[in-house]
Amino acid sequence: MSTLAPTTSRAEATPAAAGRRHRIDDWRPEDPDFWRTTGTRIARRNLWVSIFAEHVGFSVWSLWSVTVLFLGPEYGIDPAGKFLLTAVPAALGAVLRLPYTLAVARFGGRNWTIVSALLLLLPAVPMTVLLEPGVSYSTLMVLACLTGVGGGNFASSMANINQFFPQHLKGRALGLNAGGGNLGVPAVQLVGLAVLATAGAAYPRLVPAVYLPLIVLAALAAARWLDNVSGARNEPGALREAARDPHTWVMSLLYIGTFGSFIGFGFAFGQVLQLQFADRFPTAVDAAWLTFLGPLVGSLIRPLGGHLADRLGGARVTFWNFVAMAAGAGLVLYASRERSFGLYLTGFLALFVFSGIGNGSTYKMIPAIFRARAVAAVDAGRRDPAGAQRWSARMTAALIGIAGAVGASGGLLVNVAFRQSFLSQGSADAAYLAFIAAYAVCFALTWLVYLRPGPRRLAGV
Structure with missing residues (x-):
C-alpha cells in the first residue's frame, strides 16, 4: 500500500469488457x-478473494x-x-x-497475488516432506526462514485493495482485509491443535500438508x-521523502x-506456556x-482500535493503549514470579487485546498526521488545497508501507527477547521487563510528539 498511486483513466474498453481480460483500464x-x-x-x-489469499499467507507465515x-x-x-x-x-516477512x-504496481495486483500465493509452496512442500526426527537443525532453520514469504503477502494485498475503493470506504475495506x-x-494454530488431538505429535508434517490445497486454491x-x-504506479520519490520525515520513524x-x-506473541505464546507452566x-x-486464543482476540478486536481512534483521536487511544500494554506485561511478570496461571493468562490475553487495538489506532494516526500538516500548509499559504491533499495522500501511503515493513520486525525482536531471557536466566522474566520498558518508551514518545500541549502540536491526530 505504501507507494501505489492509481491514476484515473478513461479508455475505450469498459470495466466489464476489461474485467473479462482481468485488466481494468477505466477505474473511477x-x-x-x-x-x-x-x-x-x-x-x-477483489476484496473477498484478497482476504482469502492473505489469510492463507498469514497462516503459512505462522506455521x-x-x-x-x-x-x-x-x-x-x-x-x-x-x-x-x-x-x-518474522525477520524475512518484515524484509519482504x-x-x-x-x-x-510493477506486475499488477492479480498477477502478483497469483505469484505470491504460489510462493507459499516453497516452505509448505518441503516441510510436508522433511519434518521428522533426524532432520538437521540447519534444515529446519531454512524451512522456517522460507515461511517468511507469507509475511510479505499482507503488504501486497493491502496495496492492491487500496486501489479499488473510494477514499471514504478505504478504512473499512482495508480493516476487513487486514x-x-x-x-x-x-x-x-487451530489446525495444529486438530492434528495434535487426532494424529498426535509424531506428525508435524500434516499441518503444512493441510495448507497445500488451500495455497493452490488461493492462486486459482x-x-x-x-x-x-x-495506470497504477510506484512513486519512489514518495518513499524517499517519507524516509526523511521524522514522523515516519516515530x-x-x-x-x-x-x-x-x-x-x-502469536509466534511465541504456545512455546512460552509450555516452558513457564510445564507441570x-x-x-x-x-x-x-x-x-490460538490470544491471536484470535487480537485479530477480532483490531477494528475497535480504528473506531475508538475515530471517536477519541488516534494519538490519545494509542497513548492509553501503550499504558495498558505496559500494565499487561507487568501483570504477566508478576504472575510468572508468583506461578499464578490465571493471572498469567489474563495478562497475556490483555497484551493480545491491546496490541490489536493499537494496530487499528496507529494506522488511523498516519493519515491524520499528514492531513493536519496539509491543513497547516494551506493556512500558511505554502500549498494550495488540491496540492496539499495530493501530498497528504502520497505521504500517507508511503509512511504506511514503511511502517508496515519496520513494524513486522517486532516479531523478530519479541522472539529474540524470549530466547535471550531463557538462555541467560532460564525464565522469561527479563523479556517481560524489556517489554515493559519498550511500551513505556512508546507511550512517552506518543505524548511528547502528538499530545504534549504547545504551538507545534498537530491538531486532530
Whole structure:
C-alpha cells in the first residue's frame, strides 16, 4: 500500500469488457455513478478473494508457531533453538513487505497475488516432506526462514485493495482485509491443535500438508476473480521523502510496539506456556488448546482500535493503549514470579487485546498526521488545497508501507527477547521487563510528539 498511486483513466474498453481480460483500464471509484453501477461489485469481488489469499499467507507465515510444539526431545532442540525458529520467519516477512508492496504496481495486483500465493509452496512442500526426527537443525532453520514469504503477502494485498475503493470506504475495506489476514494466525494454530488431538505429535508434517490445497486454491481464485488496474504506479520519490520525515520513524516505532507485539506473541505464546507452566502443560496438545486464543482476540478486536481512534483521536487511544500494554506485561511478570496461571493468562490475553487495538489506532494516526500538516500548509499559504491533499495522500501511503515493513520486525525482536531471557536466566522474566520498558518508551514518545500541549502540536491526530 505504501507507494501505489492509481491514476484515473478513461479508455475505450469498459470495466466489464476489461474485467473479462482481468485488466481494468477505466477505474473511477470516486465517481459516485461509476461506483454505484459498476465499481462496487468489482471491488467487493477483489476484496473477498484478497482476504482469502492473505489469510492463507498469514497462516503459512505462522506455521512455526505451531510446528515448534511438535518438536519433542527426539529432535534435540532446546528452548533457545525453538525461539530462533519462530524468529526467522518474522525477520524475512518484515524484509519482504516493501518489495511486495512495490510489486503490485510493477506486475499488477492479480498477477502478483497469483505469484505470491504460489510462493507459499516453497516452505509448505518441503516441510510436508522433511519434518521428522533426524532432520538437521540447519534444515529446519531454512524451512522456517522460507515461511517468511507469507509475511510479505499482507503488504501486497493491502496495496492492491487500496486501489479499488473510494477514499471514504478505504478504512473499512482495508480493516476487513487486514483483520481477515490476521485471523490466519489463530487459524493455523487451530489446525495444529486438530492434528495434535487426532494424529498426535509424531506428525508435524500434516499441518503444512493441510495448507497445500488451500495455497493452490488461493492462486486459482486469484487467477479467476481478481483484476489488474492499469495506470497504477510506484512513486519512489514518495518513499524517499517519507524516509526523511521524522514522523515516519516515530510511527514505525509505535507500530513495532503494536503489530510487532501481536505477531511476536502469536509466534511465541504456545512455546512460552509450555516452558513457564510445564507441570500444567506436559504435552504439546495441552498448550495448543490455549495457543490460538490470544491471536484470535487480537485479530477480532483490531477494528475497535480504528473506531475508538475515530471517536477519541488516534494519538490519545494509542497513548492509553501503550499504558495498558505496559500494565499487561507487568501483570504477566508478576504472575510468572508468583506461578499464578490465571493471572498469567489474563495478562497475556490483555497484551493480545491491546496490541490489536493499537494496530487499528496507529494506522488511523498516519493519515491524520499528514492531513493536519496539509491543513497547516494551506493556512500558511505554502500549498494550495488540491496540492496539499495530493501530498497528504502520497505521504500517507508511503509512511504506511514503511511502517508496515519496520513494524513486522517486532516479531523478530519479541522472539529474540524470549530466547535471550531463557538462555541467560532460564525464565522469561527479563523479556517481560524489556517489554515493559519498550511500551513505556512508546507511550512517552506518543505524548511528547502528538499530545504534549504547545504551538507545534498537530491538531486532530
